[in-house]
Amino acid sequence: MTPDEMTDTSLNTSLEVADIAVTYPNGHRAIHDVSFSLRGGVTCALVGVNGSGKSTLFNAIIGIVHPQKGSVRINGLPVAQALKRNSVAYVPQSENIDWHFPILVKDVVMLGRYGHMGPLRRPHDADRVAVRAAMERMGIADLAERQIGALSGGQKKRVFLARALAQESRVILLDEPFTGVDVQTEYAVMDLLQALREQGYLMLVSTHNLGAVPRYCNEVVLLNRTVIARGSVADVYTVDNLERTFGGMLKNIGLGETAPQVRIVSDDEHPAVFFGGQA
Numbered sequence: 049m050t051p052d053e054m055t056d057t058s059l060n061t062s063l064e065v066a067d068i069a070v071t072y073p074n075g076h077r078a079i080h081d082v083s084f085s086l087r088g089g090v091t092c093a094l095v096g097v098n099g100s101g102k103s104t105l106f107n108a109i110i111g112i113v114h115p116q117k118g119s120v121r122i123n124g125l126p127v128a129q130a131l132k133r134n135s136v137a138y139v140p141q142s143e144n145i146d147w148h149f150p151i152l153v154k155d156v157v158m159l160g161r162y163g164h165m166g167p168l169r170r171p172h173d174a175d176r177v178a179v180r181a182a183m184e185r186m187g188i189a190d191l192a193e194r195q196i197g198a199l200s201g202g203q204k205k206r207v208f209l210a211r212a213l214a215q216e217s218r219v220i221l222l223d224e225p226f227t228g229v230d231v232q233t234e235y236a237v238m239d240l241l242q243a244l245r246e247q248g249y250l251m252l253v254s255t256h257n258l259g260a261v262p263r264y265c266n267e268v269v270l271l272n273r274t275v276i277a278r279g280s281v282a283d284v285y286t287v288d289n290l291e292r293t294f295g296g297m298l299k300n301i302g303l304g305e306t307a308p309q310v311r312i313v314s315d316d317e318h319p320a321v322f323f324g325g326q327a
């Protein structure tokens with residue numbers, strides 16, 4: 049892709065979340081007044097404590113939950129239309145997947161092609177080529193005939209990333225892509241995010257790995273049921289804003305120092321995430 053072509057595609061790739069609120073049927077108001085907008089060529093971290101509404105926000109963006117208020121537009125289109133056009137791919141949290149379901153790796157990746165197929169869902173050569181290319185890019189081509197449930201956590205994550213690549217959507221949501229993966233997979237995911245960003249993709253990545261955010265994201269949304277701060281990592285990813293987002297749970301912070309120390313202590317006093325130093 050030439051730089052001009054990349055700029056064109058980046059400009060046409062967007063996610064606009066305008067003033068949304070989601071209240072679940074049991075009356076729990078999970079998020080309110082959430083607004084931000086992103087363009088292609090951006091990897092944006094979505095950071096917040098457990099229960100701050102990250103998955104709810106993702107589900108609103110992919111049309112699984114319907115906000116009572118506000119709107120979401122993907123590439124300028126309402127969610128339903130964007131989904132029909134295959135404009136958004138989703139890499140779910142591992143815990144939300146039933147790994148006992150018998151399905152081969154290559155068939156999971158092929159699911160990403162469904163939106164490109166006719167009503168009979170019969171794969172064509174182009175679909176098989178895209179699936180093969182996606183598996184090769186994620187280094188899992190040799191696992192194609194294996195059952196998904198028989199893979200390691202890192203391998204499973206690569207399969208779902210390959211499914212997102214096969215889908216060829218330029219907006220990709222990744223829910224906790226670094227949880228339960230080995231260091232090699234972590235680096236493979238970061239390399240992929242970097243390459244896709246350079247190609248003008250837009251990625252929104254929820255993570256608890258605070259130390260890694262400045263390494264692979266250029267923008268950030270800090271969430272605690274509403275947006276606490278949003279913008280470039282350089283401007284927004286500050287100790288002050290993190291303290292506002294995590295309340296009293298943020299300890300031992302030294303962001304920006306040569307040996308940063310970030311430690312999040314979860315509700316039950318067990319260290320949930322730390323970067324550098326000892327937990």
Ligand SMILES: Nc1ncnc2c1ncn2[C@@H]1O[C@H](COP(=O)(O)OP(=O)(O)OP(=O)(O)O)[C@@H](O)[C@H]1O
Nearest residue numbers: 072074076078096097098099100101102103104105
């Ligand atoms: N289906 C539901 N019905 C009622 N409440 C829900 C439902 N799903 C989530 N919630 C509540 O909404 C709030 C936000 O949950 P959500 O899963 O979006 O948080 P999260 O930031 O993704 O958390 P985590 O980091 O633990 O994945 C929580 O208080 C949760 O208990």
